[in-house]
Structures are given as C-alpha cells and as structure tokens.
Amino acid sequence: MSTTDRYETVLGLDSYRGPVAKVLKLLGYTVMALVFAGPLIALLVGSLSHVVDPTKFSLIPEGGLTLQNFIEAEDRHVYEYLFNSFVVVGLGLLLQVLVSVFAAYSLARKRFVGASIIMLLILSTMMIPEEIIAIPLSVVLADIPPFHFDLIGTYAGMILPVGAWGFSILVMTEFMREVPIELEEAARIDGASELRVFFLIILPLCRPALGVIGVFGFTMIWDQYLLPLIVATEPSQYTLTIALRGLRGDEEVGIGVLLAGATLALLPSVLAFIALQRQFVQGLTSGAIKG
Amino acid sequence: MSSRARRRRFDLVPWLFLAPALILFLYFKFIPMAQGLKMSFFEVRTYLGDRWVGMDNYRQIVTDDRFTNAIKNTVLLAAATTVGSMALGLLLALLVEGKARHLWFVRTAAFIPVVTTLAVVAEVWRIMYYPGADGPVNSILAWFFIGPQHYIDHEDTALLSLVGVNIWRGAPYDMMIFVAGLAGVDRSLYEQAAVDGAATWRRFLHVTVPALRPVFAILFTLAAIRGLRVFTEVFTMTNGGPNGSTEVLMTLIYKLGLQQGYLGVAAAGSIVLFVATVILTIIVRGLYRKDARA
Numbered sequence: 001m002s003t004t005d006r007y008e009t010v011l012g013l014d015s016y017r018g019p020v021a022k023v024l025k026l027l028g029y030t031v032m033a034l035v036f037a038g039p040l041i042a043l044l045v046g047s048l049s050h051v052v053d054p055t056k057f058s059l060i061p062e063g064g065l066t067l068q069n070f071i072e073a074e075d076r077h078v079y080e081y082l083f084n085s086f087v088v089v090g091l092g093l094l095l096q097v098l099v100s101v102f103a104a105y106s107l108a109r110k111r112f113v114g115a116s117i118i119m120l121l122i123l124s125t126m127m128i129p130e131e132i133i134a135i136p137l138s139v140v141l142a143d144i145p146p147f148h149f150d151l152i153g154t155y156a157g158m159i160l161p162v163g164a165w166g167f168s169i170l171v172m173t174e175f176m177r178e179v180p181i182e183l184e185e186a187a188r189i190d191g192a193s194e195l196r197v198f199f200l201i202i203l204p205l206c207r208p209a210l211g212v213i214g215v216f217g218f219t220m221i222w223d224q225y226l227l228p229l230i231v232a233t234e235p236s237q238y239t240l241t242i243a244l245r246g247l248r249g250d251e252e253v254g255i256g257v258l259l260a261g262a263t264l265a266l267l268p269s270v271l272a273f274i275a276l277q278r279q280f281v282q283g284l285t286s287g288a289i290k291g
Numbered sequence: 292m293s294s295r296a297r298r299r300r301f302d303l304v305p306w307l308f309l310a311p312a313l314i315l316f317l318y319f320k321f322i323p324m325a326q327g328l329k330m331s332f333f334e335v336r337t338y339l340g341d342r343w344v345g346m347d348n349y350r351q352i353v354t355d356d357r358f359t360n361a362i363k364n365t366v367l368l369a370a371a372t373t374v375g376s377m378a379l380g381l382l383l384a385l386l387v388e389g390k391a392r393h394l395w396f397v398r399t400a401a402f403i404p405v406v407t408t409l410a411v412v413a414e415v416w417r418i419m420y421y422p423g424a425d426g427p428v429n430s431i432l433a434w435f436f437i438g439p440q441h442y443i444d445h446e447d448t449a450l451l452s453l454v455g456v457n458i459w460r461g462a463p464y465d466m467m468i469f470v471a472g473l474a475g476v477d478r479s480l481y482e483q484a485a486v487d488g489a490a491t492w493r494r495f496l497h498v499t500v501p502a503l504r505p506v507f508a509i510l511f512t513l514a515a516i517r518g519l520r521v522f523t524e525v526f527t528m529t530n531g532g533p534n535g536s537t538e539v540l541m542t543l544i545y546k547l548g549l550q551q552g553y554l555g556v557a558a559a560g561s562i563v564l565f566v567a568t569v570i571l572t573i574i575v576r577g578l579y580r581k582d583a584r585a
Contacts, residue, residue: 007481009388010473010499011491029393032383033400036463039415040403042427054418055425103312110305118309125320127572131520131541132565135548135557136327137319139335144318164315194304223408225523230549241410245527248414255418262411273406277399280406284464285471 040266047263052254069260078261080236081243085222085265088158088239092221093214095163100213101206103164104172105198109184126166131226137161138230157231158239162221168213171283175209176202211279215272222269240265330558337552348559357535357543358560364450365539368525369518372457377510379458380465381503385495387466388473398470401463409460413527416456417443443529446536453537456524465510472506473499512575516568540564 008014013025042059047069049061056062073079106112107119130137141151141161151157179202187201203210228239235243244265247258273280331348333341352358383401387394404412419427420442429439442452476499484494522541525531531538531546540560548557 007478010495011385014389029397033397036401037403039419040407043415054421057418057427099311102308106305106308112302112305125316128320128324129520131522132561133323133327135544135554135561136330137323140323140326161319164312169312219406225410241408244410244414258414262414265408266411269406269408270403281467284467
C-alpha cells in the first residue's frame with residue numbers, strides 16, 4: 001500500500017485490500033450496478049421471453065428465450081412508430097448539427113457588431129424550457145406566420161423545433177475557438193472560399209466536438225415527448241416514445257409487446273451512450289460546470 | 292471594388308452562417324414565448340376570436356384549487372427529487388471515484404438510467420411498482436421481510452413513488468458530475484489534512500465539500516429547474532392521479548390547454564412556471580456569486 005493511493009480519493013477505499021474488504025466492495029458495487037441497471041436488464045430479458053404479466057418481470061428468463069414479442073409487435077404497429085422515430089431523430093439530428101456548426105463558426109471565428117447580443121439571445125433560449133412554450137408552440141405550429149403553414153401532423157412539426165439547440169451551439173463555439181487561426185489564414189491565402197475554409201479546414205478539426213453534440217443531440221431528440229404528443233394527430237404519426245403507453249396490455253394480451261417496444265426505444269440511446277461514452281461524459285461535465 | 296469597401300463596413304458572412312439558428316429560434320422559441328405571454332391575457336376562442344380578459348387567467352391560477360394543489364405537488368416533487376438525487380449522487384460518487392477499471396464499469400452501469408428515454412423509464416417502473424405481493428419491488432422487499440407496499444396506485448404513496456423514480460434517474464447524473472468535481476480536488480490537500488491528523492470525515496467536510504461548492508450550486512439549479520417543469524414521467528406513470536395526488540403544473544397545463552381547450556389559462560400557467568424558473572435561477576446564481584467572492 002502506497003501513501004499516494006491512500007489519498008487518491010476521499011474515502012481511500014483502494015487502500016483496503018484485505019479479503020473481507022474485497023468481498024464487501026464486490027457486494028456493494030454489484031448491488032449498486034443492479035439497482036440502477038437491473039430494471040433495464042430485466043426489461044431486455046422480459047422482451048425476449050414469454051412474460052405475460054408484471055409479476056414475472058425478473059432478471060432470469062422463465063421458459064427460455066423467444067422473439068415472439070418482437071413478432072407480435074409488428075401487428076401492433078411498433079415498427080411504424082420506430083420508423084417515425086428514426087425519421088425524426090435522423091433528420092432532426094442532421095439539421096441540429098448543421099445549424100450548430102454554422103452558428104458556432106460565426107460566433108467563434110468572426111468578429112462582427114452584435115455578436116455579444118446574439119450570444120445573449122442564444123443563452124436566453126436555454127432559459128426557456130420546451131415544456132413552458134408547449135401550449136403556445138402548438139398554436140404557432142398550426143399557423144406559421146406569415147405563411148400560414150400548418151405543421152401539425154407532419155414530420156416537419158416534430159423536426160424543426162429541435163433544429164436549433166443552445167447547448168449544441170455553445171459546446172461547438174467553445175471548441176471552435178481553440179482551432180488555431182494560422183490554419184485558416186493559410187487556406188485563405190491560397191484563395192479558399194468561405195465555405196471551403198469551413199468544410200475543409202475547420203470542420204474536420206472539430207470532430208471530437210461533433211461527437212459530443214451528436215450524442216447529446218441524439219439523446220435530446222430521442223427523448224422528446226411533449227412535442228410529438230402535440231404534433232401527432234393520429235396514431236400513424238406517433239413516435240415510439242409516445243406510442244409506448246398505448247402498448248400496455250390487458251390481462252389477456254400481456255405485457256410482451258410493451259416490453260419489446262420499450263426495448264426498441266431504449267437500445268438506440270443506450271448504445272449511443274456506450275459507443276460515445278468519453279464524449280458524453282466530457283459534454284456532461286463541461287455543460288454542467290459552465291452552466 | 293465598391294462591394295469590397297461595403298463589405299468592410301458590414302460583413303454579411305457571419306449573419307449568413309447564423310441565419311438558420313436565428314430563424315429556428317425565432318419561430319420555435321421567441322414567437323411561442325411572445326404568443327404565450329399574449330394568450331395569457333386572453334380567453335382564447337377558436338373561430339370566435341380571442342377576448343381580452345386582463346389578469347383573469349392569472350387570478351384563476353391563484354384561486355383555483357387544482358392549481359394550488361398542482362403547485363404544491365410540483366414543489367414537493369422537485370424539492371425531494373433535487374435533495375434526494377444530490378445526497379445519493381454524492382454518496383455514490385464517493386464510492387466510485389477513482390481510476391480502477393471496475394469502478395469505471397460500475398459508473399457506466401449506474402449511469403444507464405440517465406440516458407434511458409423517460410417514456411421507457413416510466414413503463415419499466417409501472418411494472419416494477421406493480422401492486423400486490425407479487426409485484427417486482429414488493430418481491431424484493433419480501434427478501435428483507437418487508438410486507439407489500441402501495442406505490443402509484445394509492446393516493447398517499449403515489450407522489451413519493453414518483454420521487455423514488457426521479458431519484459433513481461437523477462442520482463447517477465449527479466454522481467457523474469460529482470466524480471468529475473472530485474477529480475479536480477487538489478490531492479495534496481487530502482494528504483496535508485491527514486498529516487494534520489484529520490479523520491476521513493473531517494477531511495471530507497473541510498477539504499472536499501468546500502471544493503465542490505460550485506458543483507453543488509450548478510446541480511441544484513439544474514435539478515430544481517428540471518423538477519419544476521416535470522411532465523413526461525408524471526404524465527405516463529400516473530397522469531396526475533390517483534385523485535389529483537400527483538398532479539403537477541405541467542400535467543395540469545397540458546390537460547387544460549390541449550385537452551379541454553382553455554389555452555389562455557394554460558398559457559398563464561406556463562408564464563408563472565417560467566417566472567418561477569427565472570427567479571430560482573437568479574437566486575441561486577446570486578448566492579453562488581456572493582459565495583465565490585467571499
């Protein structure tokens with residue numbers, strides 16, 4: 001046991017290395033992982049087994065594994081909801097990332113009159129939670145001024161409102177400020193146009209930040225609830241998240257299809273998190289600590 | 292040449308790059324915000340045209356029992372969730388801070404609820420809370436000889452059950468931020484304190500807690516704001532029931548505005564919620580600033 005280990009952490013748990021301590025630690029960490037991940041593992045297990053009612057919801061599949069729930073999900077239109085979700089998250093994320101990198105390029109690398117006011121405006125949008133504007137947003141979406149477009153019941157109605165996100169813009173702006181100016185100047189001397197500089201010089205250097213805003217944007221759009229609830233007027237327009245509650249079975253149907261649907265709604269965001277974990281934690285701490 | 296001269300005075304390029312963001316913000320943040328403020332002073336009537344009612348919508352919020360009940364529930368839920376998540380989050384952070392591989396694994400596993408879509412969290416916990424002795428949570432309690440409890444199916448326990456779910460999803464988030472904060476604490480201070488003969492908990496109290504103060508402030512603000520505008524999990528788990536015991540502001544606003552057509556009252560409720568959020572943020576920021584200067 002070295003003294004530095006002892007003071008690496010507050011509790012210095014690393015310095016307890018006896019067999020009793022080891023067992024206790026293993027037990028504690030297992031319980032902790034199970035408390036938080038357990039219910040979701042049970043969901044995954046349940047979706048792959050013959051679960052008929054909530055009392056059979058557990059970590060151990062009863063009576064073998066099956067894809068039956070996912071096959072029955074077809075009849076309940078789960079894959080149509082999933083398709084809607086993918087359209088919204090795919091186009092929404094593409095739009096959000098493009099909008100963010102464009103805005104950030106301007107804020108980080110251009111000097112212009114009004115830049116600080118724009119920054120303030122963007123910060124102020126983060127003070128307006130989407131729930132608070134939900135009611136008036138439903139009115140605005142039904143009649144976009146001054147063109148009188150009606151976006152209720154359309155994909156556009158679910159996609160455009162998530163297109164600009166203050167958090168994404170700020171993370172990207174912060175990052176773009178760090179790109180050395182010499183690279184940009186060299187390209188300009190070579191006669192590169194504004195768009196060429198942007199796409200060929202700046203953007204490739206921002207790849208780590210693209211990962212951050214990508215994974216956060218994905219989770220943000222995938223998690224949308226109130227917006228699709230307002231925009232969708234009939235079940236065929238539902239995203240998977242808002243369709244879930246309609247999949248709750250009765251005594252006869254069971255909860256199998258619900259579990260399959262919930263698993264499909266769970267997997268994309270969890271996989272995105274696991275794949276881009278470093279970026280996720282980085283964005284989490286920078287976003288939280290800088291406000 | 293004249294165009295170049297003009298460009299020196301007003302450069303269009305930054306504005307072109309900003310345009311998409313500004314247009315989207317205008318349409319889906321600022322216009323709705325203005326629209327909401329306007330609607331809150333009107334009785335909104337489709338086809339008949341809106342009728343100016345002054346402060347009536349706001350008056351209704353203050354006097355209507357449903358609103359006072361919803362405000363009470365919202366504040367209780369937000370406060371309990373915030374405090375519970377931060378306390379548990381800090382405890383978990385202390386247990387899992389460090390560089391070892393197994394700690395990283397535990398952190399990752401515990402963090403999964405945070406990235407899980409709220410709608411899924413709600414469905415999973417509706418199942419976990421299944422009433423009767425055979426329900427999943429009740430079965431686990433039975434291992435510890437605790438009898439079956441009521442959860443979201445009962446007036447007295449529904450709100451507390453929602454607090455439980457929110458802490459389950461909130462604590463790992465706070466944990467991750469605390470872990471990042473703990474990594475920034477100067478290690479030599481721990482050693483110094485130990486040399487001075489301070490026990491672990493004193494070291495925690497006098498070195499760690501002061502160092503984490505900005506993290507507390509940020510987490511508190513974020514959680515409180517998120518708590519006030521809670522909607523999805525309540526809507527999907529209880530929809531305000533049973534008997535209004537979990538009705539929060541947003542579920543009530545949703546019902547009034549989008550299901551019953553009282554858009555004016557719903558808009559006024561949203562504005563009240565907005566003002567509460569802003570005031571709370573300003574207070575916390577103010578306290579934090581004063582703290583930082585001292």
